[in-house]
Amino acid sequence: MLRASAGSADLRQGLYCLAPGRLLCRQGRRGPCGKAPPDSPRTSPVPPRSASSQTAGPLVGTGFSRSARPGLGGAGRHIDGGGKTLARRAIPEPHPIVDRRASLLARDSGRPGYRSSHNHPSDEAAGESGVTTPRISVLIATADRPALLAGCLESLSFSRFFGAEVLVLDQSRREHTLPPERNSGLVVRHLRCPRRGKSAALNLGVREARASWLAFTDDDCRVAPDWLEVIRRAAGEPGIGCALTGRVVAGxxxxxxxxxxxLREKDREMTFRAPSFRDVLFGNNMAIPAELLRRAGCFDEGLGPGTTAPAAEDNDLGYRLLRAGVPIRYLPTMTVTHRSWRSGQEQVRLYRGYGVGQGTFYAKHARRGDLHMAARMARSIWDAGRDLSGAIVLGRMQDVRATRAFASGLVRGFLHAIRSGNAGRSGAATLTEEG
Incomplete structure (x- = not known):
């Protein structure tokens, strides 16, 4: 950010005249106080992986494109790892990523749990897992959400794939002990990130990862048992030189x-080769060759949760990759479940942040003369207005609040970035600075 903490027939039919060809998700329930604890869901059951995007919730477009708005239409949420627009087929060298303090948490061969080590990660992992170099490095950025993180790690422990390492990129203000995992083949490295910001944490992970392929998910997601296997099969295909993304369903x-x-559970594989009016790379479910990502400049540290533009870091990366001629391949079998744990009020704040991040993303490229991004900004405002009208007609106040929050954030983020020229680069702080 940019992930994301992803109905009845009469409502869908009623709105068909307002937005032809689109389906809606019905508003979910709200508690009496409208709040949820920020790091612990109210219940802990594993949400079914087959949960449909038609389950109760805020107004969400169910076309394939990622939708940051709570309504219908196209704009996603999310700018360049080095602050430069890539020319097609020309990928700049990566910007340096500052070393951070790191520690390794790996499974003790004699006990069901982790033990911490300050040895070099490759030495420890090779000794305990029997894998000299992992084939996939999974990167998970987290901050003060240990309960959600535990669920994500649990889902990874069910994987039948051996040869992966998991990097927990921890920006929490307090030290947390990782829960014991259930699969002896899962090697977890715990990296402490002094600087706040999801993009800064992911860039640290990109530097520290040892595998040739990097996979990404969020701490409030649960991956399918075969998630790593699907990535590995695709990565092993001859001539692979693209980013992978997959299906994200709501728990x-x-x-x-x-x-x-x-998202809609689209079951057809697709490959995107050029930018369009939708964002197709999903930060909570993506994989990319490590060398390709490093050459692309990694993530823009002025975008994403923990910054003043708290979204759109993955949308920006996807846009830069497509501009550079790197395809993005959608695999319907590469599935994660985005847990539904936020209250209605928290969801409204989330959409406001989506809007700010997306507006900043648009402004960053528009300032460089990218007319496509200016057109996308205009289209997003139009879509938000249409969605707001539909929510008002149907009397869905949760959707009205969420859509209004996204639209106001979109305009605010765009104007602020245009006027200041920093494209959201201010605002990332260290843990020490934040107290």
Missing amino acids: MPEGEAVTAPS
Whole structure:
């Protein structure tokens, strides 16, 4: 950010005249106080992986494109790792990523748990897992959400794929002990990140990762048991030189939560080769060759959760890759579940942040003369207005609040970045500075 903490027939039919060809998700339930604890869902059952995007929740476009808005239409949420627009087929050298303090948490061969080591990660991992070099490095950025992180790690422990390492990029203000994992083949490295910001944490992970392929998910997601296997099969195909992304479905609402932003469960594989009016790379479910990502400049540290533009870091990366001629391949079998744990009020704040990040993303490229991004900004404003009208007609106040929050954030982020010229680069702080 940019992930994301992703109905009834009569509602869909009623809105068909307002937005032909689109389906809607119904508003979820809200608690009496409208709040949920920020790092612990109200219930802890594993949400079904087959949960449909038609479950109760805020107004969400169910076309394939990623939708940061709570309504119908196209704009996603999310700018360049080095602050430069890539010319087609020309990928600049990566910008340096500052070394951070790191520690390794790997499974003790004699006990069901982790033990911390300050040895070099490659030495420790090779000794305990029997894998000299992992084939996939999974990067998970987290901050003060240990309960959600535990669920994500648990889902990874069910994987039948051996030869992966998991990097937990921890920006929490307090030290947390990782829960014991259930699969002796899962090697988890715990990297402490002094600087706040999801993009800064992911860039640290890109530097520290040892595998030739990097996979990304969020701490409030649960991956399918075959998630790593699907990535490995695709990565092993001859001539692979693209980014991978996959299906993101919303988990069932936990307690009084509303449904997380989600996508339609599209079952057709697609390859995107040029930018369009939709964002197709999903930060909570993507994989990319490590060398390709490093050459592309990694993530823009002025975008994403923990910054003043708290979204769109993955949308920006996807846009830069497509501009450079790097295809993005959508695999329907590469599936994660985005847990629905936020209350209605928290969801409104989330959409406001989506809007700010997306507006900053647009402004960053528009300032460089990118007319496509200026057109996308205009299209996003139009779509938000249409979605707001539809929510008002249907009397869906949760959707009205969320859509209005996204639209106001979109305009605010765009104007601020245009006027200041920093494209959201201020605002990232260290843990020490934040107290």
